Amino acid sequence: MFKNRVRTAALAGAIAVATGVSGLAVPAYAQEGFAVVDGTAATAVAPANVTETELQELTDATADYLEGFQEGGSLQALVDTYIDLGADGYDPSEEEARNAFDGAKANASAQLATSVENVNKARASVGFAVDQDEQADADWEILVEALNAAATELNPLIDAVNEAKTIEDAPFTELPNLASNLEREDDIVEAYRALQTLQDTVDEQFETAGDWNIDETDGQFINRDHMLALETLKDAVDGQVETVEDAYDTAVASNREAQKTDVLVRQLFLERATAQRDSLRIVEGIFQSAARYVELTVNDVLTDDNGVLSTEYREVQGNLWTGLGDNLEWLQLADDATAEYFLAWGTDESNPEEGDDYAAEKLRLATETYGKIFENGATWREALNRVQLIDANLEAEKAQLEADREAAREAAEREQAIADALEELAKGSGSEEPGDIEEPGMSSGSSEKGGLIGLVAAIGGVVALIAAAFPFISNFMR
Structure with a gap:
């Protein structure tokens, strides 16, 4: 009877462990926090004399990248300008399209990171000019x-x-x-x-x-x-x-x-760099979602409402292009103002004291920029977040399912190993039936003692096997 009790307890423990493992929860997908690379994180900058000419050159370089979007704003302009079709041997496959969109996204991300640096350089430049004005005032x-x-x-x-x-x-x-x-x-x-x-x-x-x-x-x-x-x-x-x-x-x-410095002109370049950053965030989102959509055309995923994930990515493209159009209009206003006032702000002609004008411009830029967070959210950001969260959650569920299957397989293997060991134990006792095992002490013969010692050793081996398979059980077997 002892043999059967050990086997039953071991099987029950294995089943309990297998059931418990399959019920383990994987943390839900969490969005990344504010990041420096995309300009969402707050970044301290020290005043530095980045001149108006330097700011113009920096933002002009980014403007060259965005020119295709500002002039065309269509998929054709996007492909013609930002995806290298090659001199010959063009590959029209979906995989190559995905690779092209991935490359374009990487380029857009690099441009975005540069734009964020331009924003911080403009902030440092404005800070320097403000310090000069404040020192002169003092x-x-x-x-x-x-x-x-x-x-x-x-x-x-x-x-x-x-x-x-x-x-x-x-x-x-x-x-x-x-x-x-x-x-x-x-x-x-x-x-x-x-x-x-x-x-x-x-x-x-x-x-x-x-x-x-x-x-x-x-x-x-x-x-x-x-x-x-x-x-x-x-x-x-x-x-x-x-x-x-x-x-x-x-x-x-x-x-x-x-x-030697003009606070308000530098403030205009900060506005321009900020508008470029906001536009590039959408360009990055367009390429990223386009690459994912093409990938899903041959590797789609069923969503919880029995739709397919590729539909979600295709539909969000409309939001992204609308949002890009809005941001490019804001950018054009900043470009025009920067060109108009590059040499000098109007107040410089009659009043060297720019404090009130700068305060008004800073308030306007802050109000518009923070307001755009909500406008962009309603236009494209929330839609893209939703699709990416759906995608991430589906990936998490897939990973959890694979983990559950692996845990169940490992539990089954452990259960079989214990069962096999118990079978070997039964064979070692000389009988397959519980009633055939003599109770200790019934015979004083040396052969009987030897059999008992072997049985105890075998049982100890099985217990060791169980403890090795389930380490936490060993605490109860000491």
């Missing part, structure tokens, strides 16, 4: 503050000189006050020139006071209050001029650097 504010500080200190001293003097002759004419409470919109350069003029006038009066013929005519003399006030003013003017001159030189230098 330095200009420092100049304004320095001029206001000079007026605050010097105007009371100027008043003191004017009140103390008794000489009315030309060399000692009344000194004008400096403009105060200046703002950046005021004529700051005029205020700076006025300070320089004040210094020249004070220096002249101070020099004249030293050789003036005092006390000779009708009170025309330099009194002590006038002299002290004039000397105090001169020292203060010299100190303020030195401070303001440093601020002025720094502000002028920063402004010259800012004038």
Whole structure:
């Protein structure tokens, strides 16, 4: 009976394991996350002086690739331009078509990756120009503050000189006050020139006071209050001029650097590069889905609703071409604006301060770009995602089915191995029937002990076989 109990338990365990393996679940298909290569991932960029000319050259190269789509936008234009038909020996087979679409997709992916780099270079370029403008603005504010500080200190001293003097002759004419409470919109350069003029006038009066013929005519003399006030003013003017001159030189230098870059023109190239990126995403999708469709013409898959997968890929082509047309229209607008404003944005003619205009343009680009995410989603992205998810899920189900079959086959092999071992065990006991096996202890003969030892060893071998087949069972057999 012991033999049969071991065999029954082993078979039950094998069946349980086989059933459990067949019920294992494979994780559902998960879409890839945001990626740098297609521009979906957020990427930090450091400001860099990629010039407007460099941005034009970079985006023009991508425009050359997209030109066939912009001019034709048809399958014929696509094939003529992007699939190498060869000088002779053209192969019209479906397999060769699939290979051609695969190659075109790889090229489109490379173009997309380059376009994403162009977007980031344009971002870095805009960032650099913004930094230059902001530095110039900051330095200009420092100049304004320095001029206001000079007026605050010097105007009371100027008043003191004017009140103390008794000489009315030309060399000692009344000194004008400096403009105060200046703002950046005021004529700051005029205020700076006025300070320089004040210094020249004070220096002249101070020099004249030293050789003036005092006390000779009708009170025309330099009194002590006038002299002290004039000397105090001169020292203060010299100190303020030195401070303001440093601020002025720094502000002028920063402004010259800012004038070498045009934030808004660089922003236009960012817009163009972004529109190119969005268009290339669809081109990549067109080639990818076309290659898969051709492959499915001879290797189709039945979908859950009893349709075929190739139909899904064929129908999504319409969404992709519509989406491409929309994006190429947006791209054309960006191309036209870039060409129109390449030399200079309109505000540069009258206003070097681009802050408000740049903020408005940046907001517009952000709004349109993020809005296109939803428009592209409704037009082509969601349709393509759906087809690719169906495809991926069918592949996962196929892989799961193959895994289940393999697990069942391995379980059956293990079950047969255990059954064979048990049969060998039965043969080794000298009897095929449970009743024929003597209970231990019934005989004290050496042959009986030897048979019992052999039986126990055989049973141990079977148990070892079971434990090897199902490692987790060994925990219960210790």
